Amino acid sequence: xxxxxxxxxxxxxxxxxxxxxxxxxxxxxxxxxxxxxxxxxxxxxxxxxxxxxxxxxxxxxxxxxxxxxxxxxxxxxxxxxxxxxxxxxxxxxxxxxxxxxxxxxxxxxxxxxxxxxxxxxxxxxxxxxxxxxxxxxxxxxxxxxxxxxxxxxxxxxxxxxxxxxxxxxxxxxxxxxxxxxxxxxxxxxxxxxxxxxxxxxxxxxxxxxxxxxxxxxxxxxxxxxxxxxxxxxxxxxxxxxxxxxxxxxxxxxxxxxxxxxxxxxxxxxxxxxxxxxxxxxxxxxxxxxx
Amino acid sequence: xxxxxxxxxxxxxxxxxxxxxxxxxxxxxxxxxxxxxxxxxxxxxxxxxxxxxxxxxxxxxxxxxxxxxxxxxxxxxxxxxxxxxxxxxxxxxxxxxxxxxxxxxxxxxxxxxxxxxxxxxxxxxxxxxxxxxxxxxxxxxxxxxxxxxxxxxxxxxxxxxxxxxxxxxxxxxxxxxxxxxxxxxxxxxxxxxxxxxxxxxxxxxxxxxxxxxxxxxxxxxxxxxxxxxxxxxxxxxxxxxxxxxxxxxxxxxxxxxxxxxxxxxxxxxxxxxxxxxxxxxxxxxxxxxxxxxxxxxxxxxxxxxxxxxxxxxxxxxxxxxxxxxxxxxxxxxxxxx
Amino acid sequence: xxxxxxxxxxxxxxxxxxxxxxxxxxxxxxxxxxxxxxxxxxxxxxxxxxxxxxxxxxxxxxxxxxxxxxxxxxxxxxxxxxxxxxxxxxxxxxxxxxxxxxxxxxxxxxxxxxxxxxxxxxxxxxxxxxxxxxxxxxxxxxxxxxxxxxxxxxxxxxxxxxxxxxxxxxxxxxxxxxxxxxxxxxxxxxxxxxxxxxxxxxxxxxxxxxxxxxxxxxxxxxxxxxxxxxxxxxxxxxxxxxxxxxxxxxxxxxxxxxxxxxxxxxxxxxxxxxxxxxxxxxxxxxxxxxxxxxxxxxxxxxxxxxxxxxxxxxxxxxxx
Numbered sequence: 049x050x051x052x053x054x055x056x057x058x059x060x061x062x063x064x065x066x067x068x069x070x071x072x073x074x075x076x077x078x079x080x081x082x083x084x085x086x087x088x089x090x091x092x093x094x095x096x097x098x099x100x101x102x103x104x105x106x107x108x109x110x111x112x113x114x115x116x117x118x119x120x121x122x123x124x125x126x127x128x129x130x131x132x133x134x135x136x137x138x139x140x141x142x143x144x145x146x147x148x149x150x151x152x153x154x155x156x157x158x159x160x161x162x163x164x165x166x167x168x169x170x171x172x173x174x175x176x177x178x179x180x181x182x183x184x185x186x187x188x189x190x191x192x193x194x195x196x197x198x199x200x201x202x203x204x205x206x207x208x209x210x211x212x213x214x215x216x217x218x219x220x221x222x223x224x225x226x227x228x229x230x231x232x233x234x235x236x237x238x239x240x241x242x243x244x245x246x247x248x249x250x251x252x253x254x255x256x257x258x259x260x261x262x263x264x265x266x267x268x269x270x271x272x273x274x275x276x277x278x279x280x281x282x283x284x285x286x287x288x289x290x291x292x293x294x295x296x297x298x299x300x301x302x303x304x305x306x307x308x309x310x311x312x313x314x315x316x317x318x319x320x321x322x323x324x325x326x327x328x329x330x331x332x333x334x335x336x337x338x
Numbered sequence: 339x340x341x342x343x344x345x346x347x348x349x350x351x352x353x354x355x356x357x358x359x360x361x362x363x364x365x366x367x368x369x370x371x372x373x374x375x376x377x378x379x380x381x382x383x384x385x386x387x388x389x390x391x392x393x394x395x396x397x398x399x400x401x402x403x404x405x406x407x408x409x410x411x412x413x414x415x416x417x418x419x420x421x422x423x424x425x426x427x428x429x430x431x432x433x434x435x436x437x438x439x440x441x442x443x444x445x446x447x448x449x450x451x452x453x454x455x456x457x458x459x460x461x462x463x464x465x466x467x468x469x470x471x472x473x474x475x476x477x478x479x480x481x482x483x484x485x486x487x488x489x490x491x492x493x494x495x496x497x498x499x500x501x502x503x504x505x506x507x508x509x510x511x512x513x514x515x516x517x518x519x520x521x522x523x524x525x526x527x528x529x530x531x532x533x534x535x536x537x538x539x540x541x542x543x544x545x546x547x548x549x550x551x552x553x554x555x556x557x558x559x560x561x562x563x564x565x566x567x568x569x570x571x572x573x574x575x576x577x578x579x580x581x582x583x584x585x586x587x588x589x590x591x592x593x594x595x596x597x598x599x600x601x602x603x604x605x606x607x608x609x610x611x612x613x614x615x616x617x618x619x620x621x622x623x624x625x626x627x628x629x630x631x632x633x634x635x636x637x638x639x640x641x642x643x644x645x646x647x648x649x650x651x652x653x654x655x656x657x658x659x660x661x662x663x664x665x666x667x668x669x670x671x672x673x674x675x
Numbered sequence: 676x677x678x679x680x681x682x683x684x685x686x687x688x689x690x691x692x693x694x695x696x697x698x699x700x701x702x703x704x705x706x707x708x709x710x711x712x713x714x715x716x717x718x719x720x721x722x723x724x725x726x727x728x729x730x731x732x733x734x735x736x737x738x739x740x741x742x743x744x745x746x747x748x749x750x751x752x753x754x755x756x757x758x759x760x761x762x763x764x765x766x767x768x769x770x771x772x773x774x775x776x777x778x779x780x781x782x783x784x785x786x787x788x789x790x791x792x793x794x795x796x797x798x799x800x801x802x803x804x805x806x807x808x809x810x811x812x813x814x815x816x817x818x819x820x821x822x823x824x825x826x827x828x829x830x831x832x833x834x835x836x837x838x839x840x841x842x843x844x845x846x847x848x849x850x851x852x853x854x855x856x857x858x859x860x861x862x863x864x865x866x867x868x869x870x871x872x873x874x875x876x877x878x879x880x881x882x883x884x885x886x887x888x889x890x891x892x893x894x895x896x897x898x899x900x901x902x903x904x905x906x907x908x909x910x911x912x913x914x915x916x917x918x919x920x921x922x923x924x925x926x927x928x929x930x931x932x933x934x935x936x937x938x939x940x941x942x943x944x945x946x947x948x949x950x951x952x953x954x955x956x957x958x959x960x961x962x963x964x965x966x967x968x969x970x971x972x973x974x975x976x977x978x979x980x981x982x983x984x985x986x987x988x989x990x991x992x993x994x995x
Contacts, residue, residue: 225437228398229448234425234455247442383861477946492948493719522718523888524932527944534942549861552891552934556942576939593866595891597933599915603866603895 068325074318078311082128093119094126094282105303112303115294118282120304124311127284130195131315134268134283137199138206139261145203146210146256151241153211154218168208176205180267184276191279198277202267209263210256217252221245251330258326262319269312284308341410342369342669343510343543344395344428349404351390351567362390364567364624365404369669372510375541377534378672379554379575381590382564388547391564392515395545396430397421426456429509433516435496439488445496446484449503456507472502476532494525501532508540515547530557551594555579560672563587566624569643573650573671583652586625623653631656643668678749679706680849680882686743686753688722688729697952699725699738701906701960704979705987707899709849712876712883714897714914716890720949721903723886727854730884731770732760748849765792769843771853771872775835778842779827785838786823789813793845812841815878816871833864837871844875850882858887869896890933894918902926905950905960908979912986922988924965959991967992 062069092098096116105112111120153161171179184190184201218241221227230240246253271277272285279286287308296304351363364387370378382388393399394406397413406413408424416424432438439445449469452458459465470480476498483495491499497517504512514533518526534557536542546558554561554575561575563586571584582588592603620626626636635655642662643651649671651663663670688700700722707713717723728734730745732752745752747768755763764770772778780788786809793800793808800808810820816837827835836856843851853872857865873896876883885897893900894914901911902925910923921927928945947964950956956963962972971991982993 225432225434226440228396228430228432229438230440230451231398232396232425232429233448233452234422235451244440248440383863495948523890524718524929524945527932527934527942531942531944551862556934556939589863593863595862595866595869595889595895596935597891597894597918597930598935599894599918601894603870 065325065328067321067328071318071321071323071325074314074321078128078132078314078318082125082132085125086129089122089125091122091126093122095280102299102301104301111307112301114287114290114301114304115296115299116290120307123282123287124284124307127282127287127308128311128315130281130283131265131268131285133195134199134202135261135265137196138202138264138267139257141199141203142206142208142260142264143210143253143257145207146214146260147253149207149211150214151218151245154215155222155237155241155245164211168212171205171208172212176208177267177270179205180271181274181276184271190276193278198268198271199264202264205267206260206264210260213252213256214249217249218245221248251326255323255326255330258319258322262316262323265315265319284312340371342407343372343374343409345369345407345410346391346394346401347405347407348665349394349401349406351387351394351399352402360385361567363387363394363401365665366391366567366569367665367668368562370511370543370545371669372543373541374543374672375537376560376672377537377544377546377558379546379548379558379561380564381548381551381554381561383549383590385566386549386564387567388549388564389515390567392430392513392545392547395513396428397424426507427510429504429507429512431497431500431504431512431514431517434520435493435500436488438500439496441488444485444487445491445499448499449506452503452507458506468506469502472506473499475505475535476502477528478502494521494529497521497525497529498532501529501536505532505536505540509542511543511545512536513545513547516549517546518553519548519550526553533557551579551590552596562668563590568624568640569651569653569668570625571650571652571654572643572668573647577647577650583646583650583657584625584654585629585631585656589628623655645671680709680748681707682744682746683730684744684746686726686729686745687741688725688734688738689741690738692737692953695953698906698955699952700729701955702743703903703906703908704743705901705908705911707850707882707884709882710880711899712873712885712897713899713901714893715884715886715901715903716888716893717903718888718949720905720952722906722952723888723903724854725906726903727770727852727884727886730852731764731768762796765843765848766796766846767848768850768852769846769848771836771839771843771851771856773855774859775832775839776827778839779835781827783826784823785809785825785827785830788838789823789841789845792842796846798846808845812845815844815875816841817867831864832860833868836860836864836868840868840872840875844879844881847879848881850884851876853883853885855887856885857892858889865892872896890929902929905955906952907960908987908989909961910986910988910990912983916986922982922986922993923990924967924992925961928966959989 096118099109099113099117099119101113101115101117103109103113109119109121111124113119149164153164180201183204227240227244230244235243268283269285272283273288275289277283277286291304346366346368349363349366350361353360353362380388380391394401397406400406400414411420413424439448446469449472450465453465453468459468469484473480473483478495478498483491483499488496517533518529521529530553533544537544546554548554558575560573561578562572563570563584565586570586571578571582578587579591582591595603622637622639623641626632629636633655641653641655643653643665644657644660645651645663646657646660651668651671684704686700686703690697690699703726715723715726729740730752732755734740740753743753750763752760752763789809789812790805809823813820813822818834818837822830822834830838857868860868869892872883875881885893887893897914899911900914900917902909902923904925910917910921910926917926918930921930932944945964950960950963958974959968959972959977962968965972977989977991978994979987979989980994982988
């Protein structure tokens with residue numbers, strides 16, 4: 049892993065790693081879509097009875113409206129905002145917990161490692177989605193669930209993959225000569241983890257973050273599509289829930305169907321490209337030898 | 339007699355699981371005194387246990403049986419402050435000149451971190467001076483090396499920095515594991531010279547772990563030949579390489595490609611792979627399956643360390659008419675000038 | 676007087692990186708007669724590994740064979756197409772690679788790996804003929820027939836390396852390039868493998884180019900020795916003469932720095948560091964570290980000439 053030369057180096061890298069570049073571009077577009085547009089487009093349009101229902105896309109309502117009178121443009125804008133926020137919060141919590149657990153168990157081992165490994169194995173065997181559904185529907189007032197509560201529920205499973213991935217990397221790095229040197233130089237275990245191992249694992253942490261955020265988005269969509277979650281707020285998953293509830297397919301409200309699907313597809317494509325790009329960064333395929 | 343600085347007491351190290359294990363080191367006893375300003379080579383091929391011995395002495399893992407003692411105390415009992423003192427006094431130079439550096443940081447780190455942790459300098463400028471001095475002593479120019487990243491320097495430069503680090507720390511014992519095997523031939527002499535200087539000018543005992551008998555011959559005073567975890571021969575390096583007595587040593591020495599076209603590979607009657615006996619089934623001499631001189635007793639009982647001279651022991655029944663040295667006293671062969 | 680088996684003429688292999696062209700092999704020429712073992716020795720950055728890859732036409736971008744010729748038995752390897760080169764490999768020219776682990780397919784049995792190359796080249800053999808050939812090849816490298824049924828991981832390092840030797844001779848090529856074949860092996864196994872290669876070479880009359888950095892190994896095995904430094908050829912000559920009376924100062928210093936049984940405790944090396952291949956020094960590429968350098972060395976690149984019969988040097992001391 050080498051250090052580039054600032055911004056120019058970064059642009060250069062994008063050229064060599066188009067997957068990463070593409071993913072970033074799509075993600076940035078989505079973020080802009082979910083944030084900047086709110087300057088002009090108020091939130092009220094995203095709720096029932098805001099406007100004329102069942103309207104196809106027109107000059108007045110570029111994205112059309114749904115069966116209960118939601119303007120679909122603000123619905124999708126604020127929905128993307130919600131979904132991405134949930135994904136990012138649960139992703140960050142998942143990565144945070146995963147980093148701490150991964151490094152501690154990978155480096156120190158011992159009883160702590162055995163316990164965490166057991167937990168990880170158990171959680172990997174249980175279908176995570178079923179677990180989420182069970183937990184999410186058993187909390188009090190699931191219809192009133194806010195972004196934070198949803199993110200916390202998702203975090204229960206979001207920490208597992210990062211922990212596994214980071215632990216595996218730490219186990220292999222632990223035996224390397226520069227770690228031995230660090231020990232001989234009087235560095236303590238924690239110092240070695242923070243100063244020696246972590247910088248080298250940055251790419252893997254980034255990959256784990258991308259994976260965790262993606263997982264969080266997927267999980268929240270899954271729950272909301274089933275109707276578990278805040279029924280009033282216009283999250284992307286809820287939009288899908290409602291379009292099924294009101295039989296958009298049979299009614300022929302094609303705009304109501306393809307718009308959220310396109311946005312969701314873009315989110316996943318962005319994360320897929322980012323993963324490919326980050327993977328290429330961590331394990332460059334072309335090695336130049338002279 | 340004072341407590342030895344570092345001691346292996348009947349140390350056995352086994353790797354693997356119950357069904358599939360390897361005995362890396364077998365009942366090894368060895369002690370190094372503090373004011374023993376000599377260089378001892380631990381020689382052997384892969385699987386001999388030489389690196390395991392180094393790792394045990396550095397405390398990177400513990401023995402399966404037996405004890406590793408630092409100034410009389412077992413390493414396994416060391417906690418914070420004792421571990422700190424131990425680490426301060428025993429240092430190492432490893433084989434791979436690239437792997438010892440964290441690619442994320444500049445090479446200065448290798449020198450500055452121990453200075454900081456062991457409080458060797460009072461100020462930043464003092465530390466800088468120490469670093470520059472050490473680099474110059476190994477033949478490097480500070481302005482060409484400091485401030486660079488590992489990938490910007492050559493293998494030889496990186497390895498010399500590692501030696502400079504050892505010089506700077508002035509440990510009580512330096513353990514080197516194949517320090518020149520990954521370095522170009524023309525640079526090896528420079529590094530070996532620095533090691534020799536460290537030993538002679540500063541009185542630092544050095545353990546030189548290698549498979550290369552030519553460099554061992556040049557840089558060290560004594561040698562221990564290991565094979566599959568056991569001592570085959572030990573003593574004065576000059577005598578052993580010029581006149582090997584153990585059949586395994588003879589095989590090793592005759593396989594050395596001397597850089598002299600007139601000195602061809604010595605004859606060695608087909609000692610090579612007479613049979614592949616499974617490791618676990620060996621109860622006697624480990625080399626017996628490959629030995630052309632093997633006798634019945636070689637298969638049943640481990641040969642003792644027969645002292646053929648004041649300064650040499652050979653673990654071979656061919657020498658059985660000589661007095662046997664108890665294994666705990668192996669280090670006695672290193673006390674002859 | 677027959678033409679040499681291999682003629683390398685003014686070969687240049689450059690690697691194009693952002694900062695410019697790295698001259699890994701810069702204007703190298705030499706001949707190799709049939710049936711001769713030649714050692715190509717050099718330190719890191721000398722270009723010897725690049726030479727090996729160039730001869731097998733295995734240079735990948737950003738490297739390319741800039742110019743020059745490699746004429747093997749009348750055919751210029753540089754001018755061959757990919758397909759033609761593929762057919763030439765193994766049949767006329769084979770390589771024993773550095774790490775057997777990397778060359779052998781871990782999930783394929785040894786007998787298949789030995790035969791595959793031949794089948795690829797269109798050799799038609801019945802099942803019996805195949806088995807016979809495998810046993811034959813294994814016997815030639817002193818391996819027992821039962822190895823044929825084994826997988827690479829079941830063999831020791833030395834045995835794996837001998838399998839790659841067997842692969843290389845399977846079609847009895849004219850030339851074998853051994854790229855540091857024993858660098859990962861212990862000294863006793865190293866000797867075994869080298870003796871196997873020697874015996875084979877004598878028996879089949881194959882020419883061998885042995886690439887490495889171990890002068891000791893060279894002294895023991897090759898008839899002729901070629902010394903490279905920073906991408907250029909410094910000296911070529913008969914091994915014994917090279918060791919007893921080296922002409923080029925680099926060869927002299929290199930040989931002086933070798934440890935032998937007599938001079939215990941005497942350490943001499945070559946001061947300085949290898950120059951950058953991106954911007955090598957003007958004139959003779961060794962002049963920055965040469966104790967005998969003078970004006971002309973700094974300005975003019977010395978020609979590679981036959982200073983004595985059979986001895987070639989690139990040094991102004993010998994090109995009056």
